[in-house]
Amino acid sequence: MEIVSPILTPFNSDGTINKEALKQHATNLLNKGVDLIFLNGTTGLGPALSKEEKKENLRVLSDLSNKIIFQVGDLNLNNVIELIKFASDYDLRAIASYSPYYFPRLPEKWLIKYFQIIASQSRHPVYLYNYPSATGYDISAKLLSKFGLELAGVKDTNQDLAHSMEFKTTFPKMKVYNGSDTLAFYSLLSLDGTVASMSNCLPTVFKEMKEAVARGDARKAMTFQKLITSLVEMARKYGQLGSLYVLTEITQGYKVGGPRPPIFPLDETESKDLRTEVENFLKGLGVST
Numbered sequence: 516m517e518i519v520s521p522i523l524t525p526f527n528s529d530g531t532i533n534k535e536a537l538k539q540h541a542t543n544l545l546n547k548g549v550d551l552i553f554l555n556g557t558t559g560l561g562p563a564l565s566k567e568e569k570k571e572n573l574r575v576l577s578d579l580s581n582k583i584i585f586q587v588g589d590l591n592l593n594n595v596i597e598l599i600k601f602a603s604d605y606d607l608r609a610i611a612s613y614s615p616y617y618f619p620r621l622p623e624k625w626l627i628k629y630f631q632i633i634a635s636q637s638r639h640p641v642y643l644y645n646y647p648s649a650t651g652y653d654i655s656a657k658l659l660s661k662f663g664l665e666l667a668g669v670k671d672t673n674q675d676l677a678h679s680m681e682f683k684t685t686f687p688k689m690k691v692y693n694g695s696d697t698l699a700f701y702s703l704l705s706l707d708g709t710v711a712s713m714s715n716c717l718p719t720v721f722k723e724m725k726e727a728v729a730r731g732d733a734r735k736a737m738t739f740q741k742l743i744t745s746l747v748e749m750a751r752k753y754g755q756l757g758s759l760y761v762l763t764e765i766t767q768g769y770k771v772g773g774p775r776p777p778i779f780p781l782d783e784t785e786s787k788d789l790r791t792e793v794e795n796f797l798k799g800l801g802v803s804t
């Protein structure tokens with residue numbers, strides 16, 4: 516049962532990556548009980564990072580690499596292969612990739628071929644990052660099974676937990692995580708864990724939820740899930756990916772810079788309103804974040 520944090524990428528105002536903030540944030544998350552870091556994911560604005568920036572993020576966290584799932588997805592497969600080769604010297608938990616996107620009506624066999632090529636190039640275990648609402652394609656357990664492609668793991672970002680569980684029943688050895696914050700409790704209960712964006716700003720809440728699940732205290736675990744879901748709802752009002760930078764600064768007490776376009780920082784009023792709402796909400800609960 517693992518908490519995987521799809522770590523945000525801290526950007527400076529000039530659009531460069533704040534390496535010190537990334538290292539500080541990753542170290543803090545792991546110290547607070549996050550089990551693994553999912554690097555260059557959606558929350559990390561992976562699709563908005565260059566190949567070189569994806570590499571740089573791994574270099575910055577090189578001493579934590581045994582705790583990293585390194586996301587390498589790109590529409591240019593040459594870049595993906597270069598990233599895989601670059602990462603071969605690192606002690607990674609896994610390589611991961613979202614599926615091809617943007618291009619319409621891709622045949623199933625082309626989608627599978629993308630992952631077959633990745634698997635053939637990687638010395639590390641390969642995880643599928645399945646995010647149908649973001650990519651337009653559902654790389655399901657049925658599809659993998661149809662083509663006989665068994666990957667080491669999957670992060671299935673899906674509101675349908677049964678869809679995630681089908682990976683587990685089809686491929687019992689596969690590591691299966693669900694990537695939706697609002698299903699984190701159920702993912703800890705029924706899968707190998709959760710990959711949750713809100714773990715960036717609530718690492719201790721996730722750790723305590725995991726501990727409650729482990730000791731069979733579903734009621735307590737559910738209170739943590741409700742807290743997480745409440746913060747997701749607050750964040751979504753202003754754009755979750757941009758809000759997360761403000762939420763992390765509020766709860767963790769250090770700056771993590773801001774996002775990169777097309778994800779924009781909250782304006783002053785939005786930041787102030789979000790801060791007021793979150794601080795008032797957390798004040799009454801007496802929880803550690």
Ligand SMILES: O=C(O)C(=O)C[C@@H](O)[C@H](O)COP(=O)(O)O
Pocket residue numbers: 521553555556557558559646670672673694695696697710711712
């Ligand atoms: O940021 C990543 O790489 C994640 O896994 C989390 C990602 O799956 C995303 O935050 C999920 O959000 P929704 O459930 O789509 O709101």
